[in-house]
Amino acid sequence: MSVSALAARRNSSHRRWRLSACRKSRSAAARSTWSATASFYDAAVELIRIRGRKNPSKFLNDPISVNPQTSQLLHPPASLPPDPRKMALQARVKADQLAVAHRAQVGQQKAQASVIHQKLRAEAKIE
Numbered sequence: 001m002s003v004s005a006l007a008a009r010r011n012s013s014h015r016r017w018r019l020s021a022c023r024k025s026r027s028a029a030a031r032s033t034w035s036a037t038a039s040f041y042d043a044a045v046e047l048i049r050i051r052g053r054k055n056p057s058k059f060l061n062d063p064i065s066v067n068p069q070t071s072q073l074l075h076p077p078a079s080l081p082p083d084p085r086k087m088a089l090q091a092r093v094k095a096d097q098l099a100v101a102h103r104a105q106v107g108q109q110k111a112q113a114s115v116i117h118q119k120l121r122a123e124a125k126i127e
Helices: 003-025 035-050 084-126
Strands: none
C-alpha cells in the first residue's frame, strides 16, 4: 500500500472511531442531529468568539442541547419540505379513490332506480 492510502485508511478509521465515541456519549434524542449541524454550530460559535463576543448562545441555538426532564432536543431540526412528486402522487391516488367511490354510489343509485322502475311497471301491468 502507498503512504497516501495508509494515511487515508488511518484517517477514515479515526473518523469512524470519533463518530462512534461521540454517538455513545450523546443521548438518543441528540444522536440524529449530530452530523453537519453540530460542526456548523461549532464553527459559528468559534467565529462569534473571534469577533469578540463572549456569549454565542445569544445569537445561536445549540442543536444538541437536551431538556433534562424530557430528554428531548430543545431545538429540534426543522422538518424538510414535502417532496412535490410524492404530494402529486398522493393527490392522484386520492382522486382515483374518490372517483371509484363516486362510480360505486352512482351504480347503487342506478340499481335502486331500476328496482323502483320495475316495481312501477309491474304495478302498471297488474292494473
